[in-house]
Amino acid sequence: MQVTMTVNGTEVTRDVEPRLLLVHFLRETLGLTGTHWGCDTSNCGTCVVLVDGEPVKSCTALAAMTDGHEVRTVEGLAQGAAGGGTLDPVQQGFMEEHGLQCGFCTPGMMLTARALLDREPDPDEATIREAISGQICRCTGYATIVRSIQWAAAHPAAAPTEQEVVA
Amino acid sequence: MQVPAPFEYARATSVQDALELLERHGPESHVIAGGHSLLPMMKLRLARPEWLIDINDLAELRHITEDAGVLRVGALTRHAALLGSDVVGRLFPIVHDAEKVIADPVVRNRGTIGGSLGQADPAEDLTTVCDVLRAQVVIVGPAGERVVDVAEFHRGPYETACEQNELITEVRFPIRTGSASAYEKVERRVGDWAVAAAGAAVQLGDDGTIADAAIGLTALGLEGLATDAAAVLVGQRPSEDLIAEAARLAAEASSPVEDQRGPVDYKRHLADELTRRVLRRALERVGATATAA
Ligand SMILES: Cc1cc2nc3c(=O)[nH]c(=O)nc-3n(C[C@H](O)[C@H](O)[C@H](O)COP(=O)(O)OP(=O)(O)OC[C@H]3O[C@@H](n4cnc5c(N)ncnc54)[C@H](O)[C@@H]3O)c2cc1C
Ligand code: FES
Ligand code: FES
Numbered sequence: 001m002q003v004t005m006t007v008n009g010t011e012v013t014r015d016v017e018p019r020l021l022l023v024h025f026l027r028e029t030l031g032l033t034g035t036h037w038g039c040d041t042s043n044c045g046t047c048v049v050l051v052d053g054e055p056v057k058s059c060t061a062l063a064a065m066t067d068g069h070e071v072r073t074v075e076g077l078a079q080g081a082a083g084g085g086t087l088d089p090v091q092q093g094f095m096e097e098h099g100l101q102c103g104f105c106t107p108g109m110m111l112t113a114r115a116l117l118d119r120e121p122d123p124d125e126a127t128i129r130e131a132i133s134g135q136i137c138r139c140t141g142y143a144t145i146v147r148s149i150q151w152a153a154a155h156p157a158a159a160p161t162e163q164e165v166v167a
Numbered sequence: 168m169q170v171p172a173p174f175e176y177a178r179a180t181s182v183q184d185a186l187e188l189l190e191r192h193g194p195e196s197h198v199i200a201g202g203h204s205l206l207p208m209m210k211l212r213l214a215r216p217e218w219l220i221d222i223n224d225l226a227e228l229r230h231i232t233e234d235a236g237v238l239r240v241g242a243l244t245r246h247a248a249l250l251g252s253d254v255v256g257r258l259f260p261i262v263h264d265a266e267k268v269i270a271d272p273v274v275r276n277r278g279t280i281g282g283s284l285g286q287a288d289p290a291e292d293l294t295t296v297c298d299v300l301r302a303q304v305v306i307v308g309p310a311g312e313r314v315v316d317v318a319e320f321h322r323g324p325y326e327t328a329c330e331q332n333e334l335i336t337e338v339r340f341p342i343r344t345g346s347a348s349a350y351e352k353v354e355r356r357v358g359d360w361a362v363a364a365a366g367a368a369v370q371l372g373d374d375g376t377i378a379d380a381a382i383g384l385t386a387l388g389l390e391g392l393a394t395d396a397a398a399v400l401v402g403q404r405p406s407e408d409l410i411a412e413a414a415r416l417a418a419e420a421s422s423p424v425e426d427q428r429g430p431v432d433y434k435r436h437l438a439d440e441l442t443r444r445v446l447r448r449a450l451e452r453v454g455a456t457a458t459a460a
Contacts, residue, residue, distance in 0.1 A: 001176060018176035018219070021206075040169045042207055043358070048273055055273045060206050064176045065199070065221055112273065133357045134271025 003067040007032070008076030018064045022056075023047045025063035026073060034074040034107050038136075045135030048108035049073050055112045057134075074107035077114065089152040090114050099148030101139035108135050113149045122153055169210035178221045182307060182334060185222055189332045190309060192218040198334060199223075200243060201277035203270070204286040228281070228336055231255060238340040242281025250275065259300060259340060260452055261348035261366055265292045271358035281335040284317075289324045290360040295383040296350060298392055299366040302340050308333035318391050345378070346370035347452035349445040352385065353437055355428060361386040362428040365417070365441035369400070369449045376404050382413065382446070387438050388422035395420060396442065405455045414442035 004013040007030060014029050026032045026049065035058060036046040042060040049058045050072040077088040090113045093099060100106045109132060116123055116131040123131070128149050129142070137145060175192070179185035189196050196218035199205050208214040222228065228243035231252050238258055240249070249255055250266040269275060269292050283293040284304060297304075297317040304320045306313055306329050320328045329335050352364035364385035372378035380400040382393040396416035403409050423434035 017173065019171045019173055019209075021170075040210070042203060042274060045271075045273060054276045056276060057273055060203055060274075060277070062176070062202070062206070062219075065202065065223060067178075131272055134273040 001064060003063050005063075005066050005068065006070045008072060014063075016063050018062065020063045022049070022058040022061040022063050022066050022071075025066075026058060026071070029063075032073050032075050036104055036107055038104065043136070044105070044108075045112070045132075046105050046108045048111050048135065050111050050115055053115060053118065055108075055115050072111065072114075074110060077110060088114060089155050089157070090117065090149065092155065093148040093151035094145075097147040097151050098144045099140065100145075105135060105137040105139075109137065109145055113152060116149070117153055117156075121156060123149075125150070171206070171209035172212055172215045174209075174216050175218045176221065177218065178224060180224060182225060182227065182336060185220055185225070185334055186307065186309060186332070188218075188220045189334075192220070194331055196220055197331070198285070200279040200282035200285070201245065202282075203274055203278040204282060204288065222334070233258070233342070236342050238342060240280055240338045240340065242279065242335045242337060244280050246270070246275035246278045246280075246283075247272070249280065258342055259296075259348055261296050261299060261350045261368065261449075262293075264350035265296050265352070265364075265366070268292070268352045268354060268364075274358070280338055284320065284338065285327060285329060285335055287321060287323075287325050287327050288360075289388075290386040292350070292352065292361065292364060292385055294321065295364065295366045295385040297338060297340075298383040299348060299350075299368045299381045300340050301381065302338050304329075304335055305337040305339065306333050307336050312336075314339070321390065323390065343370050343379075345372070345453065347449045349448035349452065351441050351444050351448075353441065360428075363387050363423065363434050363437035363441060365438065365445050367442065367445040367449045369446070369453055369455075371453050371455055375455065376402055380413075380446075382417050382442060384417060384421055384438055384442075386423070386428075387434060388424060389420055393417040393420045393442075400446075405450045410443050410446045410450075413446060414439045417442040 023037050026035045038044040038046040040059055042057050047058045048055045052070050078085045090110045128146050177188050197216040199219045199221050228241040230241040232239045256263045283291050302317045303314050315328050348368035350366040353362045366383045368381045370379040377400045380397040382396045396413045400413050418435050418439035421438040423431050425431050
């Protein structure tokens with residue numbers, strides 16, 4: 001069957017098997033491997049992407065069900081050209097506050113954070129912890145992830161990165 | 168890698184269209200709503216539908232409406248929408264108690280009330296909530312619409328009165344004045360299914376006695392309500408002793424099985440303790456203070 005959806009602002013149309021899961025559509029069909037794939041059982045949350053602005057576990061959605069919808073992956077967080085452009089405040093927050101170690105959970109965490117801040121620009125710590133409670137991080141103990149999201153909330157306009165400041 | 172067996176996919180454009188698609192594609196065609204129970208089962212090949220009929224476009228199944236003594240909730244209402252609804256929280260605090268501990272916020276963005284009842288997992292939380300609130304389920308099929316009491320809707324684990332060629336369209340909650348409700352669950356970790364849970368609803372009479380009560384248990388091997396436990400409450404003034412007696416009877420009515428979530432005696436202890444807590448909280452919410460006898 002044919003599916004058409006908007007992924008990171010670009011409309012894509014592909015022929016897929018109805019059984020193709022959204023996570024594999026993104027990673028294999030579109031080559032967007034920033035979305036990670038972990039437990040495969042809807043538990044870890046590393047596969048979270050935004051569908052119409054809401055966090056969804058893409059291992060538990062069909063590409064077919066996403067036909068006609070808008071998807072945002074981690075590749076769509078930074079504004080402007082890939083590799084250049086401006087990082088999203090959430091991405092900057094994860095840099096500033098060391099929100100990642102191995103980075104496996106990071107794409108899902110950052111997208112959930114983005115959706116939270118879009119809905120609630122100034123969340124308290126309990127709200128942040130609740131928002132990411134469906135996602136597992138094996139490295140950080142969550143404290144730095146919470147601080148990263150707090151950093152992003154405190155810096156809503158993307159500021160120049162450290163590298164840009166140094167240069 | 169978990170991959171579902173091959174199937175065909177169709178997206179319904181209306182309730183009528185969904186019914187026609189189910190009819191046309193026969194007994195191996197199934198409705199998919201949030202997909203958060205069905206897809207995991209398909210990935211494990213525990214379910215192998217030949218056709219999936221996607222009902223996610225049916226906006227007419229997404230309402231929460233207060234209407235002549237009933238709260239009508241569309242089958243496609245997501246967990247997140249129930250949790251976000253002020254009217255739900257005001258009329259039926261038990262729904263918010265339960266929704267806060269159903270899965271996690273991301274899963275709650277997709278899972279629906281219709282799918283939860285349709286799945287009829289014995290550890291499913293909204294089933295107990297609907298039991299306790301004496302909800303009704305609206306089912307439409309080729310022969311038209313019927314409204315069934317939730318007690319009749321449940322036929323046992325994973326079995327309901329909704330046939331393959333039918334659709335759950337709405338859940339109706341009767342609004343009762345002077346009543347309140349509560350739910351509490353013990354889970355191993357955030358987002359997990361219940362080790363055990365209990366729900367209760369109480370209605371107070373003008374004279375301060377309990378006019379009506381309902382107690383339900385989740386994942387504790389009780390089908391339907393704990394009627395004996397609720398019966399001891401009716402006509403009585405709330406007291407700690409009374410609550411303890413009801414909780415003892417609820418635990419007695421349970422028949423938990425040992426699994427990786429715990430042994431039988433622990434679960435039976437939870438049945439007792441959780442029933443006490445939800446009765447206390449429901450009574451508190453309705454404005455009664457249980458007097459320590
Ligand atoms: C990680 C995880 C943790 C979870 N934890 C909990 C928990 O703690 N407590 C809990 O209660 N639930 C939990 N769930 C289940 C979750 O609540 C599901 O969303 C719910 O059980 C099913 O809803 P759904 O809309 O996704 O249904 P689907 O998966 O789409 O469907 C489930 C079944 O219902 C049928 N169905 C769906 N809608 C209709 C309809 N309108 N008419 C007729 N049949 C229909 C389908 O054909 C299917 O058989 C969890 C799920 C996951 C993935
Ligand atoms: S891979 Fe989707 S939740 Fe873990
Ligand atoms: S940074 Fe390694 S899992 Fe989160």
